[in-house]
Amino acid sequence: MVEEPRPFTIESFYNFIKERKLMGAKCNKCGELLVPPKPMCPECFSKDLSWKELPKNGKLLTYTIIHVSPKQFQALTPYAVGIVELEEGAQLPGTIKGIALDKVKVGMDLTVDFDTEQATDEWPQWPRYYFKPMHYM
Amino acid sequence: MTRKPLVSIVSAGMSKFGKREGLYGRELFAEAASEAFERCPNLDPKKDIKAAFIGMMGESFEHQGHTGPTALDWVGLLPTQAFRTEGACGSSATAIRCGIFAVLSGFADVVMVGGVEKMTHRATADVTEYLAMACDFPFEQWNGLTFPGLFAMVATAHMYKYGTTEEQMALVAVKNHHHGAMNPKAHMQKEISLEKAMSSRVIAWPLKLYDCSLITDGASCIILTKPELAKKFTDTPVHIIGSGQASDTIGLYERKEFTTLKVGKLAGQEAYKMAGVAPSDIDVAEVHDCFTIAEIVAYEDLGFCELGKGGRFIENGQSQIGGKVAVCTSGGLKSKGHPVGATGTAQAYEIYLQLTGQAGKRQVDGAKIGLTHNVGGLGATGVVNIYRRG
Numbered sequence: 001m002v003e004e005p006r007p008f009t010i011e012s013f014y015n016f017i018k019e020r021k022l023m024g025a026k027c028n029k030c031g032e033l034l035v036p037p038k039p040m041c042p043e044c045f046s047k048d049l050s051w052k053e054l055p056k057n058g059k060l061l062t063y064t065i066i067h068v069s070p071k072q073f074q075a076l077t078p079y080a081v082g083i084v085e086l087e088e089g090a091q092l093p094g095t096i097k098g099i100a101l102d103k104v105k106v107g108m109d110l111t112v113d114f115d116t117e118q119a120t121d122e123w124p125q126w127p128r129y130y131f132k133p134m135h136y137m
Numbered sequence: 138m139t140r141k142p143l144v145s146i147v148s149a150g151m152s153k154f155g156k157r158e159g160l161y162g163r164e165l166f167a168e169a170a171s172e173a174f175e176r177c178p179n180l181d182p183k184k185d186i187k188a189a190f191i192g193m194m195g196e197s198f199e200h201q202g203h204t205g206p207t208a209l210d211w212v213g214l215l216p217t218q219a220f221r222t223e224g225a226c227g228s229s230a231t232a233i234r235c236g237i238f239a240v241l242s243g244f245a246d247v248v249m250v251g252g253v254e255k256m257t258h259r260a261t262a263d264v265t266e267y268l269a270m271a272c273d274f275p276f277e278q279w280n281g282l283t284f285p286g287l288f289a290m291v292a293t294a295h296m297y298k299y300g301t302t303e304e305q306m307a308l309v310a311v312k313n314h315h316h317g318a319m320n321p322k323a324h325m326q327k328e329i330s331l332e333k334a335m336s337s338r339v340i341a342w343p344l345k346l347y348d349c350s351l352i353t354d355g356a357s358c359i360i361l362t363k364p365e366l367a368k369k370f371t372d373t374p375v376h377i378i379g380s381g382q383a384s385d386t387i388g389l390y391e392r393k394e395f396t397t398l399k400v401g402k403l404a405g406q407e408a409y410k411m412a413g414v415a416p417s418d419i420d421v422a423e424v425h426d427c428f429t430i431a432e433i434v435a436y437e438d439l440g441f442c443e444l445g446k447g448g449r450f451i452e453n454g455q456s457q458i459g460g461k462v463a464v465c466t467s468g469g470l471k472s473k474g475h476p477v478g479a480t481g482t483a484q485a486y487e488i489y490l491q492l493t494g495q496a497g498k499r500q501v502d503g504a505k506i507g508l509t510h511n512v513g514g515l516g517a518t519g520v521v522n523i524y525r526r527g
Contacts (some may be wrong), residue, residue, distance in 0.1 A: 061395065062290040062294040062295070062395050063290060064286045064293060064342055064343075065339070065341065065342035066281060067338070067342070068285065069265070070262065072265075079281060081288070091390050093280050126269050
């Protein structure tokens with residue numbers, strides 16, 4: 001029996017995070033990789049998509065250190081957030097943990113990890129992904 | 138040679154920008170509209186104005202949506218048709234675009250275009266949260282990103298790629314406060330020193346307090362008509378001769394380039410082409426300096442300087458009054474203030490004053506061609522308009 005793929009939605013993306021998987025959608029018609037997944041390929045409008053697991057390692061493209069945060073994050077300040085380019089080219093924003101803030105540098109290697117327990121009170125109780133150095137720093 | 142105008146501005150008004158305690162947004166809008174009506178005695182607002190487009194970003198600030206009729210009720214324009222436009226911090230520039238469409242289509246010969254936002258009665262943490270709604274929720278806000286945080290990532294990328302410095306960014310703040318000190322309607326009418334800007338507290342590294350625009354209350358409006366009707370209302374119209382708009386991804390992380398706001402570049406190219414003018418023809422410009430880095434990026438996106446040279450452009454004084462192009466003579470979002478929904482038409486108001494010789498101490502001598510550059514969110518919306526003295 002062929003199982004129906006999960007819908008290509010943001011909710012599915014976070015359901016995969018709960019399973020410690022980083023997943024994007026691949027367009028079977030034009031080959032475009034959709035991260036986050038979208039219900040229709042924005043390049044060729046095809047809805048013929050498949051799930052593809054993304055590599056967990058990547059490089060930091062840019063970052064900031066947040067000192068003034070929304071109230072949901074006030075207990076965490078100051079914290080680092082950046083945009084990471086994963087191997088094979090997908091890009092995701094995320095917090096950067098497990099490193100002194102002054103050691104964060106553009107171009108550094110980072111890897112994805114998962115935090116399936118912690119959630120804020122007000123926002124949807126999704127699990128989280130975040131980035132950390134490949135080796136403890 | 139510039140082209141035939143698209144539409145003409147025959148009047149303009151702006152409330153005092155600042156912390157306007159005890160007032161609702163609609164009352165600020167009445168302050169702006171009343172100036173526009175008084176400035177143009179030949180205009181019979183009830184009879185002449187056939188449609189209104191009002192920009193506002195958020196219901197959360199005043200627990201009030203349905204901006205169009207609310208604003209018109211307070212300025213005596215009921216039952217005129219009213220539309221609210223929303224493009225985050227670019228809300229009222231998109232209202233200008235709608236006004237242009239309405240006049241050019243022939244549906245309305247005279248339209249009011251404006252914007253309003255009442256923000257200062259809210260706690261800073263709440264304002265930070267509401268403004269962040271203009272950027273992606275499930276990935277960016279979800280990961281603790283704020284508006285300053287997103288522009289900070291643009292700054293970090295610009296610093297790494299082009300060697301732009303924190304000091305060059307701070308110089309944008311110093312310049313805009315210098316200009317704003319000459320604007321009696323600006324929120325913060327005071328000069329600041331480079332040392333003060335550099336030593337202010339960090340909001341989202343590398344951006345500090347003085348790299349950020351102000352949380353401000355305010356409203357603004359302009360009256361647009363067909364060029365052939367302009368002289369019926371005023372001897373000194375200002376023509377809009379080029380206009381462009383573009384959209385980009387809601388998430389910064391989806392883009393290939395973090396050092397440019399593509400919407401500013403595309404809208405600018407469209408507007409320059411339509412107007413038949415080049416960047417070097419612009420005498421005075423109001424650009425979207427929501428953060429100091431955004432003004433540096435705007436110099437590059439609008440072709441005032443080469444790519445990557447925006448930091449040097451401010452350092453060499455090229456964007457101050459008397460420089461190559463006078464940028465943010467009003468004080469900009471940085472010193473005049475940034476009541477987000479009102480900013481687009483407030484930029485047009487400043488250009489209207491400059492091109493009609495009414496800008497007082499900050500007047501740019503002989504200003505003939507002006508430009509406004511208004512960005513929504515982290516550049517998901519961008520509008521550029523080009524203006525010519527009538």
